[in-house]
Amino acid sequence: MSKRIRKAVFPVAGLGTRFLPATKTVPKEMLPIIDRPLIQYAVDEAIEAGCDTLVFVTNRYKHAVADYFDKAYELEDKLERAGKFEQLEMVRNPLPKGVRAVFVTQTEALGLGHAVLCAKPVIGDEPFAVILPDDLIWNRGAGALTQMADAAETSGASVIAVQDVAREHTGSYGIVATEDFAERQGRIRAIVEKPKPADAPSTLAVVGRYVLSPRIFALLETTTPGSGGEIQLTDAIARLLAEEAVNAYRFQGTRFDCGTHIGLIGATIRYALDHEKLSAAAQGLMSEALREMGVTELE
Numbered sequence: 001m002s003k004r005i006r007k008a009v010f011p012v013a014g015l016g017t018r019f020l021p022a023t024k025t026v027p028k029e030m031l032p033i034i035d036r037p038l039i040q041y042a043v044d045e046a047i048e049a050g051c052d053t054l055v056f057v058t059n060r061y062k063h064a065v066a067d068y069f070d071k072a073y074e075l076e077d078k079l080e081r082a083g084k085f086e087q088l089e090m091v092r093n094p095l096p097k098g099v100r101a102v103f104v105t106q107t108e109a110l111g112l113g114h115a116v117l118c119a120k121p122v123i124g125d126e127p128f129a130v131i132l133p134d135d136l137i138w139n140r141g142a143g144a145l146t147q148m149a150d151a152a153e154t155s156g157a158s159v160i161a162v163q164d165v166a167r168e169h170t171g172s173y174g175i176v177a178t179e180d181f182a183e184r185q186g187r188i189r190a191i192v193e194k195p196k197p198a199d200a201p202s203t204l205a206v207v208g209r210y211v212l213s214p215r216i217f218a219l220l221e222t223t224t225p226g227s228g229g230e231i232q233l234t235d236a237i238a239r240l241l242a243e244e245a246v247n248a249y250r251f252q253g254t255r256f257d258c259g260t261h262i263g264l265i266g267a268t269i270r271y272a273l274d275h276e277k278l279s280a281a282a283q284g285l286m287s288e289a290l291r292e293m294g295v296t297e298l299e
């Protein structure tokens with residue numbers, strides 16, 4: 001499989017129930033961290049990794065995602081007339097030259113595995129990336145997907161992002177058992193979806209970045225609904241292991257699960273503290289809030 005990935009799939013057809021009532025009208029992927037929606041961070045990461053074809057798997061309620069990457073004639077006109085050229089540049093070119101966006105519909109939310117399968121006609125027979133935009137990975141160096149794409153190109157294997165989690169949290173993740181790690185990678189021997197802490201083969205959890213061999217599509221086509229009655233990507237990956245090498249990759253960076261309240265708060269704090277213009281003010285706000293709430297000592 002040692003080809004560089006060019007295509008990335010963004011499954012954004014989930015219901016986002018954990019962020020109701022906001023997600024009644026605003027898709028989870030459009031929730032902002034500072035001034036950019038989660039989907040923008042995910043797209044930037046894919047483009048940095050070398051992808052030129054971005055495949056969004058959406059549903060009929062998520063027009064906002066497609067609109068975001070479309071032209072906004074009226075807004076552009078107003079900004080131009082007002083001489084707001086910096087803002088105009090931001091909205092005028094949502095994607096760099098040479099990068100195209102393709103929208104595919106998942107008519108029913110049958111699970112992440114099913115959402116990825118919906119992208120098959122656009123991906124064809126080449127390795128590709130999957131990015132879950134609600135897993136936001138902050139890093140000062142190369143993005144997580146760039147790290148993984150480099151690793152996949154070198155090894156020729158599929159690559160799945162993992163991070164260590166507390167044993168009591170294994171029930172929220174796909175968990176992998178691996179051979180010994182060399183550098184950041186280890187070959188996966190087994191993968192289980194959301195095991196109870198006592199049954200988990202390790203505490204290495206899968207997070208929302210994958211570089212996958214196209215063989216996954218044939219396996220997804222014959223994968224039956226699993227955990228939660230959904231067609232799980234994890235179940236198809238478990239079958240891929242029997243046929244091809246799949247490596248777990250401990251990426252460099254901090255991951256925020258922005259599909260949860262605390263993850264979104266954590267990401268906002270981190271990006272604010274790292275922000276060129278906002279950092280000092282954000283620190284001040286945080287100290288003030290802690291003082292006013294009577295928190296004098298931090299753990």
Ligand code: UTP
Pocket residue numbers: 011012013014015016017018019028057106108109110111112114115132133134259
């Ligand atoms: P989640 O498990 O976070 O589900 O999906 P969700 O529906 O988005 O959110 P909650 O749990 O109801 O709050 C993981 C990823 O898979 C996509 C989601 O959009 C998200 O990026 N997904 C999930 C689909 O595209 N289709 C599906 O049928 C299910």
